[in-house]
Amino acid sequence: MKPIVEELGRRGNQVVVVFPEASLSMGPSEQTTTLTYPVNYTKAELEANLADQLNTILSIDISTDLAKFQSFIISLDVLPMFILRNTEGLLFNKDSMKKLQDYNFDAILTDPFEPVGAIAGEYLSVPAIYMLINHPCGVDTLASQCPAPASYVPQAFTHFTDHMNLWQRNLNLRKTSMMEIMSRAALWFLRFDFAVEFPRPVMPNMVMIGATVSQKPKPLSQVSLFCS
Incomplete structure (x- = not known):
């Protein structure tokens, strides 16, 4: 997302990038305006949590369907605590939300995997543009109303293919x-x-x-x- 917003800024658009103070991926740019909001965790805490969860996921043997499903469940638990803190840090910060309202945006570009951007866009009544690969549990498919028959469209992180047996199809029905x-x-x-x-x-x-x-x-x- 970072090169996209920088290119938008180079083309003369006013771009405001909003991220928490302890962000691992975003930072100041000459082409954009940055707006940070406080969160009750440090960058070191975030890095340590990610490293621990990643080591756990990589140590799982995914040679069986049950192990693959276990890996999927653990992968969903990577950032819930930090996602909740980010959402509370922005939406409950009156100064930050007031600044966002004053900008009077034409659109918001966000990855709905972390819902704070989608919720903020809904609160500000700003058209949302989602940029994502896929969303856990197929929420993107449901929200966009795309057909996704469970018989041959595997859910993300299940490691299933488009040829599933009956047990795999049952696991694939998580919506x-x-x-x-x-x-x-x-x-x-x-x-x-x-x-x-x-x-x-x-x-x-x-x-x-x-x-x-x-x-x-x-x-x-x-x-x-x-x-x-």
Whole structure:
């Protein structure tokens, strides 16, 4: 991405490059304006984490399908902590977000593998241009609505080919969200009291059972009956 934005700057475009203070890949350039934001980790921490994760991935024997899947899971865990810190560092920094708003960008160029750029573009209502190879779990395919039959289009990092057996095809079907899983419920027992909720539609498989409690009520020690 760095040579692209520098060439845009050489052609007379105003280019603002936004990256964390502890970045390993980006830095100042004569052709662009840089805007850094603080993060709560150091460059040394980032380098050490990457080296440790890379050594773990390279030490795995991927001669079996199970080992390949294990390598894929570990590869997804390389930068989650730093991605979260980057996102919080920019989006929660009022000064940095105010500066980005003042620039009034025409477009944002970002790699959605780290979602901070995509989220910032959505917040600023700026058209996004994504530059990526592929995204874990095929999110890029889903977001772009590209056809990707699981029978012969392997997910990234699975090391599968376009000829998969039944077990490999099952592993290849990872495009499931919690919403999709919950949508398959046969029956919903709604434990709240509908009398105190806002009116709203419900589906035929939703049953109101009232506000139940976790403990059974204890029997009364003595009952008095008054009759007139």
